[in-house]
Amino acid sequence: MSTIPFDTTQVFIGGQWRAGDNAETLPLLNPSDGSLLASIARGTASDIDAAVSAAEAAQSGAWGGLAAAERGRVLLKMSTLVLEQADELARLEALDVGKPVKQGRADAVALARYLEFYGGAADKVHGETIPFANGYTAFTLREPHGVTAHIVPWNYPMQIIGRSVGAALAMGNACVLKPAEEACLTALAFARIAQAAGLPAGALNVVPGLGEEAGAALSSHTGVRHVSFTGSVQVGALIQAAAARNAVPVTLELGGKSPQVVFADADLDGALPFLVNAGIQNAGQTCSAASRILVERPVFDAVVTRMAERYRALRVGPALDDLDVGPVISARQREIVEGYLALVKDSGLQVAAQASLAPNVPRGGFYVRPTLVADVAPDHRMAQEEIFGPVQVVIPFDGEAEALAIANGTPYGLVAGVWTRDGGRQLRMARRLQCGQVFINNYGAGGGIELPFGGVKHSGHGREKGFEALYGFSSLKTVAIKHD
Ligand code: NAD
Numbered sequence: 001m002s003t004i005p006f007d008t009t010q011v012f013i014g015g016q017w018r019a020g021d022n023a024e025t026l027p028l029l030n031p032s033d034g035s036l037l038a039s040i041a042r043g044t045a046s047d048i049d050a051a052v053s054a055a056e057a058a059q060s061g062a063w064g065g066l067a068a069a070e071r072g073r074v075l076l077k078m079s080t081l082v083l084e085q086a087d088e089l090a091r092l093e094a095l096d097v098g099k100p101v102k103q104g105r106a107d108a109v110a111l112a113r114y115l116e117f118y119g120g121a122a123d124k125v126h127g128e129t130i131p132f133a134n135g136y137t138a139f140t141l142r143e144p145h146g147v148t149a150h151i152v153p154w155n156y157p158m159q160i161i162g163r164s165v166g167a168a169l170a171m172g173n174a175c176v177l178k179p180a181e182e183a184c185l186t187a188l189a190f191a192r193i194a195q196a197a198g199l200p201a202g203a204l205n206v207v208p209g210l211g212e213e214a215g216a217a218l219s220s221h222t223g224v225r226h227v228s229f230t231g232s233v234q235v236g237a238l239i240q241a242a243a244a245r246n247a248v249p250v251t252l253e254l255g256g257k258s259p260q261v262v263f264a265d266a267d268l269d270g271a272l273p274f275l276v277n278a279g280i281q282n283a284g285q286t287c288s289a290a291s292r293i294l295v296e297r298p299v300f301d302a303v304v305t306r307m308a309e310r311y312r313a314l315r316v317g318p319a320l321d322d323l324d325v326g327p328v329i330s331a332r333q334r335e336i337v338e339g340y341l342a343l344v345k346d347s348g349l350q351v352a353a354q355a356s357l358a359p360n361v362p363r364g365g366f367y368v369r370p371t372l373v374a375d376v377a378p379d380h381r382m383a384q385e386e387i388f389g390p391v392q393v394v395i396p397f398d399g400e401a402e403a404l405a406i407a408n409g410t411p412y413g414l415v416a417g418v419w420t421r422d423g424g425r426q427l428r429m430a431r432r433l434q435c436g437q438v439f440i441n442n443y444g445a446g447g448g449i450e451l452p453f454g455g456v457k458h459s460g461h462g463r464e465k466g467f468e469a470l471y472g473f474s475s476l477k478t479v480a481i482k483h484d
Contacts, residue, residue: 003095004185005088008038011047011208012191014054015201021046026181026210031098031327032318034364040184043209045217048176051205052223055147055174058202064144064172066200068123075119075170077197082112085193089186093158094319096183098326098366099282101319106447107158111190113449114162118170118470125171125470127477135484142474144172145225145249149218151211151239153231154183154329155285161190163449164228164251167469169203176224177206178215180231182329184208211235222246226473229253230287233458251462251472253287253454255386256414259407260290260443261397261429264298266419267441268306274417274443275303276310276392280370283328284337284390287459288415290443292383293394294406300396304374307394308353311372317358318365325355327366328389334366337389341371343381350374352394378406386412400425408434414459417443436463 009025010017025039041047058064063071082089089111090104097104127140148168152160157179165175179187191206207214215235219227220242229239230253243250260275262268278290295303315323328334344351352374357367370390376383382393397403407416413435420426420441430438436454439445452468454460462472 004038004092006188006192008040008185008188011041011043011051012188012204012206013047013051014057014205015195020044020207020209026208028096028182028184029330030095031329031366032095032320033362034331034366037095038185040181040208043178043207043214045213047207047209048214048217048221051176051207052147052221054202054205055176056223058200059144059146059172059174062200063174063203066172068172071170071172072119072122074197074199075115075122075166078193078199079112079115079119081193081197082108082115085189086112089158089189091320092185092189094326096185097154097157097282098319098329100324100326101322103282107156110447110449111158111162113447114159114166117449118166121467121470122170125474132480136480136482138478138480141477141479142171142471143477145473145475146173147224148173148175148226148228148473149221149224150175150177151215151218151227151229151231152177152179152187154180155282155287157183157186158190160230161187163464163469164230165204167464168228168473169199171470171474173226173473174203175205176218177204178218179206179208181208181210216242219243220245224248227251228464236460251454251464252460253464254458254460255388255412256287256289256455256459257292257384257386257410257412258288258290258415258435259292259294260417261294261403261407261419262296262299262303263403263418263420263422263425264296265421266299267421268299268303270441271419272306272310276307278417278443279392280314280325280390283325283368284370285328285333285388288444290417291387291392293392294397294403295394296403297396297398300394304352304372304394307372307392311353311355311370314355314370315358316355316367316370317361321358323358325370325390328368329366331366333388334368337368337387337391340382340387340389340391341368344371344373347380347382349376349380349382378409384410400428404429404432411458413456415439415444435459
């Protein structure tokens with residue numbers, strides 16, 4: 001526990017660090033060896049109440065009263081501090097989530113970039129004048145919602161905090177953040193950075209705790225005016241129902257079963273690294289993981305062979321060893337993934353390749369072997385359900401129409417990739433794929449800070465990232481003045 005340089009057991013409310021109201025804590029495990037990493041506060045409904053009150057005070061006071069450019073400067077200062085502390089944040093994220101340190105570092109850099117993007121944008125969001133009846137001037141104002149709730153999962157805490165809290169603060173909202181009970185060290189470190197950067201007390205409050213306690217209290221709180229949720233479809237539905245009772249808007253970023261579609265005319269050398277990396281990054285625990293690879297029949301065998309080679313070369317081990325793949329987040333998540341691997345065996349599917357674990361992996365760690373499964377029918381459970389582990393299925397297809405039918409044929413619609421040199425096909429596919437983002441001849445371009453992101457169907461609704469998020473975290477007011 002001594003490796004964490006701050007008290008992890010506290011909540012952060014109104015600029016103060018203190019124990020949660022019931023003084024209870026929850027264990028935080030290190031996925032790389034299963035050991036106790038730290039204890040965190042088990043926040044309750046009364047902590048959430050205090051956090052919402054502190055946020056209301058900041059929003060109607062010190063934070064909400066700042067000029068937009070001043071708000072932006074605070075975010076830019078936070079960005080600078082995040083970059084200065086990127087190595088330490090990467091280490092904390094690696095210990096907490098089990099991701100290789102280089103991925104933790106990429107996440108810290110992304111957090112800094114979100115703060116830079118939204119800090120720079122804070123004074124560039126404005127309304128419009130509207131040509132209305134003679135004798136009137138009409139215009140619109142973009143105003144903050146007030147108190148915004150941010151319920152985030154464990155897989156990319158820094159990136160998800162950056163894109164949602166960053167945009168909400170830029171618009172002048174005050175935030176209550178409920179990190180996941182499985183991983184919340186960088187959320188606590190982020191609050192310290194906000195404090196050091198001079199963010200007024202109450203503009204950001206962090207209450208760790210259980211989803212069904214602190215999370216449920218936050219999503220149903222009558223003082224909250226917008227809820228941003230990233231997580232599972234099941235919990236997303238609960239959050240939407242809770243917010244509906246208060247007539248509050250929600251942004252839901254949920255799961256996915258995202259395809260990359262490889263046509264026979266594709267640049268296979270260019271595609272190969274994207275095909276595998278987008279499946280095994282963060283041990284496959286990425287909402288936009290490309291967990292389905294659709295390949296046109298003439299190049300099917302070649303693609304499977306080359307992906308299999310890459311799988312066999314993957315190095316899997318403890319996060320701090322900084323290999324290609326770390327453990328999954330928990331024993332429960334490992335059980336879920338192993339259940340799917342048992343299904344592969346029971347269904348007689350063909351395992352094209354499996355990576356080996358490094359010889360020294362600690363026995364208590366939550367490791368699964370990255371697995372590539374070839375020639376899977378599109379309606380098989382392996383090709384329909386989100387696994388959230390380092391497992392990809394490869395599905396053959398004949399022609400554009402079948403590719404589209406398979407790509408669109410799941411309950412999800414988050415992201416899609418298309419690999420083809422045919423310009424007409426690029427445009428047709430981009431228009432006809434049912435999802436929130438399409439990448440042509442790449443996947444996940446540049447981390448996507450500037451690119452609006454979100455889903456359709458069971459992948460959710462609302463958009464975060466890019467400029468679009470600033471509209472989501474604000475409310476439009478129309479003013480009509482009669483002057484003649
Ligand atoms: P989860 O839904 O169990 O938990 C997410 C968050 O919700 C946690 O903070 C949790 O404490 C909280 N929560 C749980 N129950 C709650 C309740 N009843 N009321 C309020 N809050 C509650 O999800 P998870 O297991 O942490 O994450 C995995 C899922 O998240 C996957 O399905 C994945 O695809 C999805 N995800 C989506 C995105 C995206 O941007 N679309 C990003 C990351 C993860």
